[in-house]
Amino acid sequence: MNGMWVDKHRPKSLDQLDFHANLSQHLKMLSASGDVPHMLFHGPSGAGKKTRCMAFLRELYGPSADRLKIDHQVIKPTPSKTVEISTLSSNFHIEINPSDVGIDDYHVVRMILKEIARTPLVDTSKHPFKTVVIVEADRLTRKSQQALRRIMESYVSNCRYILICNSSTKILAPIRSRCLQMRVGAPTMSEMCAVLHGVAKKEAVTVPDELCQQIVKESRRNLRRALLMLEASRAQIQATSLPVDLPIVRADWEVYLRETAERIVTEQSAARLLEVRGRFYELLTHCIPADLILKTLMEELVRHLDTDLKVQIVQLAAEYEHRLQSGRKEIFHLEAFTAKFMALYKGFLDLLGDV
Structure with a gap:
């Protein structure tokens, strides 16, 4: 099968x-x-x-x-x-x-x-x-x-x-x-490790406990994501004698959003906003839900922020997530969130420069 x-x-x-x-x-x-x-x-x-x-x-x-x-x-x-x-x-x-x-x-x-x-x-x-x-x-x-x-x-x-x-x-x-x-609560780390070991055994793959724990942590106790990560890492696990040192394989769309967040933080301009809009279209055409794009993008952006701005960005993401539920054109709300973030972040950088 x-x-x-x-x-x-x-x-x-x-x-x-x-x-x-x-x-x-x-x-x-x-x-x-x-x-x-x-x-x-x-x-x-x-x-x-x-x-x-x-x-x-x-x-x-x-x-x-x-x-x-x-x-x-x-x-x-x-x-x-x-x-x-x-x-x-x-x-x-x-x-x-x-x-x-x-x-x-x-x-x-x-x-x-x-x-x-x-x-x-x-x-x-x-x-x-x-x-x-x-x-x-x-x-x-x-x-x-x-x-x-x-x-x-x-x-x-x-x-x-x-x-x-x-x-x-x-x-x-x-x-x-x-x-x-x-x-139905999220499984515990030990329960997830037991499931991953069980699936690996059925597939004749040996997975060390340390790697299982890394996958569970990276997946945020999402069992479906953990199994996808385990399967994506299968070839590397079998090809090396030190699987514990392998980086966890993230989904392509997650890597794509991480790169998008880095571009947004690097430059705040109309040209960069247009570029990010095209990246949003790429994700939407590959059936990545708009609310998941917004949530993941917010998490990646927050990684680059100081404490003073984090709360504002989380509140902003919640506002645009609500708007997503009421509107037809998802791209409008994703782009509006990005534009608002750029304005806030640029203003924050200008304020730091004045100080």
Whole structure:
């Protein structure tokens, strides 16, 4: 079986999950009881929320949950507007990410999710309800969340919703109150090292403890990122007798953003802003999310700042992250953040020069 390690060695059942045994036990009890409420999986990126959710669906629906098909849906909310979105579904559940269409997610919720919810299952002898998995639920606009709340109330008899998000605070309180909240925290360093050693052993690669700890630290306890780093370092590990001294291999887009931050700090001008705009387009066309670009760029910029300016830049990034959720053109907000940073940083340097 070929493929990336992070997918190839993804646990398929609740029993195979390596950490948060109490959550796995709770999910098994819910599955056995058949009394499944709406659920909200939340926690940091790379903690295993989606993996745990899919393992729960296999526990609930059996092998049928793995017989998946991709559907491309096209809706026309108005004669002049067309919205396209892809869904992944089995006979008993459907997975959808309405935020893929940006601020048009309201039409996806109002038309597609409502139609799914009110269409009952053909065979209800084993399972009286279907399940809708909404990925990146915290990216839904407020309007679409309000529509989702009404659908959850109206069609609870034949449809359950599982929401997956990083931050539950971005979910409306009425939705949170209707869901069983499952906090999936980041694994500990020892748990992550155990997973990395287990995957390396299956791939016949020997990884020293020191290197595992370096990867865990660099990944910031994001297991998905740690596995990608481990796989990227595989060739170097096998080619050297001193793998501990190897630099951790970072993702190309992270290296690209680090270079972008260095260029921004080196020169603040209209020409440099235009150059950075082109680099943003390069990242966006390679499907790097705009909010991830903004967050990573902020972290790289802060590394070059004194304490007095760090707080302002973090607040500025939070403001433009909020604007990203409300606008259509992501490039505008990324460029505006960069321009504002350049103005603040240049003013700070001028002030230091006067002193």
